[in-house]
Amino acid sequence: xxxxxxxxxxxxxxxxxxxxxxxxxxxxxxxxxxxxxxxxxxxxxxxxxxxxxxxxxxxxxxxxxxxxxxxxxxxxxxxxxxxxxxxxxxxxxxxxxxxxxxxxxxxxxxxxxxxxxxxxxxxxxxxxxxxxxxxxxxxxxxxxxxxxxxxxxxxxxxxxxxxxxxxxxxxxxxxxxxxxxxxxxxxxxxxxxxxxxxxxxxxxxxxxxxxxxxxxxxxxxxxxxxxxxxxxxxxxxxxxxxxxxxxxxxxxxxxxxxxxxxxxxxxxxxxxxxxxxxxxxxxxxxxxxxxxxxxxxxxxxxxxxxxxxxxxxxxxxxxxxxxxxxxxxxxxxxxxxxxxxxxxxxxxxxxxxxxxxxxxxxxxxxxxxxxxxxxxxxxxxxxxxxxxxxxxxxxxxxxxxxxxxxxxxxxxxxxxxxxxxxxxxxxxxxx
Amino acid sequence: xxxxxxxxxxxxxxxxxxxxxxxxxxxxxxxxxxxxxxxxxxxxxxxxxxxxxxxxxxxxxxxxxxxxxxxxxxxxxxxxxxxxxxxxxxxxxxxxx
Numbered sequence: 001x002x003x004x005x006x007x008x009x010x011x012x013x014x015x016x017x018x019x020x021x022x023x024x025x026x027x028x029x030x031x032x033x034x035x036x037x038x039x040x041x042x043x044x045x046x047x048x049x050x051x052x053x054x055x056x057x058x059x060x061x062x063x064x065x066x067x068x069x070x071x072x073x074x075x076x077x078x079x080x081x082x083x084x085x086x087x088x089x090x091x092x093x094x095x096x097x098x099x100x101x102x103x104x105x106x107x108x109x110x111x112x113x114x115x116x117x118x119x120x121x122x123x124x125x126x127x128x129x130x131x132x133x134x135x136x137x138x139x140x141x142x143x144x145x146x147x148x149x150x151x152x153x154x155x156x157x158x159x160x161x162x163x164x165x166x167x168x169x170x171x172x173x174x175x176x177x178x179x180x181x182x183x184x185x186x187x188x189x190x191x192x193x194x195x196x197x198x199x200x201x202x203x204x205x206x207x208x209x210x211x212x213x214x215x216x217x218x219x220x221x222x223x224x225x226x227x228x229x230x231x232x233x234x235x236x237x238x239x240x241x242x243x244x245x246x247x248x249x250x251x252x253x254x255x256x257x258x259x260x261x262x263x264x265x266x267x268x269x270x271x272x273x274x275x276x277x278x279x280x281x282x283x284x285x286x287x288x289x290x291x292x293x294x295x296x297x298x299x300x301x302x303x304x305x306x307x308x309x310x311x312x313x314x315x316x317x318x319x320x321x322x323x324x325x326x327x328x329x330x331x332x333x334x335x336x337x338x339x340x341x342x343x344x345x346x347x348x349x350x351x352x353x354x355x356x357x358x359x360x361x362x363x364x365x366x367x368x369x370x371x372x373x374x375x376x377x378x379x380x381x382x383x384x385x386x387x388x389x390x391x392x393x394x395x396x397x398x399x400x401x402x403x404x405x406x407x408x409x410x411x412x413x414x415x416x417x418x419x420x421x422x423x424x425x426x427x428x429x430x431x
Numbered sequence: 432x433x434x435x436x437x438x439x440x441x442x443x444x445x446x447x448x449x450x451x452x453x454x455x456x457x458x459x460x461x462x463x464x465x466x467x468x469x470x471x472x473x474x475x476x477x478x479x480x481x482x483x484x485x486x487x488x489x490x491x492x493x494x495x496x497x498x499x500x501x502x503x504x505x506x507x508x509x510x511x512x513x514x515x516x517x518x519x520x521x522x523x524x525x526x527x528x
Binding site: 037043128163178189249250260274 | 436446447471481504505522
């Protein structure tokens with residue numbers, strides 16, 4: 001099958017499908033290659049899909065896409081071993097059009113999304129691994145697949161091959177990632193009937209909650225846990241930097257069991273039946289780990305370009321936006337008949353001046369900072385829990401005396417200075 | 432589930448559908464490194480599917496249960512694991528998440 005396409009997109013996730021969708025819609029002859037049995041069969045995420053970036057691709061998608069629940073409440077739990085400080089926001093504006101975000105199950109959602117790209121005219125080929133890019137005179141001209149006679153040619157190749165990003169690596173666009181540039185997340189889908197979910201999370205039908213878990217959920221290692229409501233399942237997961245698991249010699253599935261059995265979590269999932277277990281990596285190196293994203297005849301999008309905002313649990317939305325920008329660059333290149341790096345760099349310019357690039361830059365030092373100074377997770381969260389417990393436990397001690405004790409418990413004058421400095425530093429890397 | 436109950440990795444893996452290839456997509460390149468130069472054998476700890484198991488003198492690679500996450504390739508302190516994708520359509524098949 002030595003065929004020639006206008007464009008080949010490698011990987012049918014949010015980035016690749018968005019790109020293929022836009023190109024097909026514009027009449028471009030585009031091939032979308034997926035290594036799994038179907039799109040979504042290799043893909044995992046906690047489950048939050050943001051409405052805005054999806055709507056930018058398919059208007060009013062919520063009327064037909066396989067979604068779980070629109071999220072009306074987002075909570076954050078700062079956990080100690082047997083306690084938690086919870087903050088959150090719940091708003092009814094999120095429960096109606098145009099919505100803010102939805103939980104989704106990726107195996108269902110990605111299949112549907114890919115089928116929409118096919119409706120537009122994209123050619124989807126499943127069960128096909130791209131082994132390498134075909135490079136001629138320093139220019140990417142196609143891909144070599146694991147099919148017999150599997151060389152395929154195109155004017156431009158879009159690499160949407162996910163977090164491992166092996167193809168961009170083989171082109172020399174980035175080095176192998178380090179264990180502190182990726183997080184390893186494990187997750188379980190837990191079956192529970194609708195009514196029980198709605199009772200436990202204080203929801204009306206067709207409303208959902210997300211809870212992010214900090215502190216003891218990762219035993220103080222840099223990372224987060226999450227508990228999201230789907231229609232008749234819960235998604236419960238935990239992710240930490242791979243370097244953290246290595247340093248502390250922790251088995252990821254044992255950490256997941258620890259979260260499941262945590263007294264702040266267990267009541268939510270009691271009686272539920274685990275129906276699937278999933279593991280996946282998340283690119284968390286941020287801006288500084290981003291590879292080169294445009295070359296002669298090639299673009300890199302989504303996770304493959306490390307486009308994740310770990311602080312705000314955003315990824316699929318950045319992926320979709322990058323896929324759209326890539327499509328735009330391909331269309332421009334096609335119009336001019338110029339697929340050189342200089343021409344395709346339009347993608348990089350658009351990406352970096354959009355919210356995607358801006359947010360990547362804003363948080364460029366955050367993962368590294370919280371990795372370098374573990375006290376935020378393993379010291380200050382327990383300290384805050386203890387302070388709350390002391391302040392709200394009525395035992396005949398005056399509130400002034402309680403405040404004095406809490407302040408004393410922070411430690412020596414030097415430790416108090418350190419706390420102030422750490423607070424300033426945290427503000428600085430997040431501002 | 433009111434009492435503390437821990438599910439084993441075997442029980443978790445039982446929930447997953449695999450369409451295993453007949454050939455491994457994971458290869459330990461130099462067995463001697465695992466045997467003589469890697470006292471921690473940390474891949475046996477951080478692999479989320481317990482694909483790597485140390486058996487006396489050699490590393491057993493249970494590729495059939497691999498989630499294809501890529502952690503072992505990045506986390507091996509000796510870069511001793513050759514990591515490829517399984518043949519198209521093979522390997523793990525997520526049905527939900």
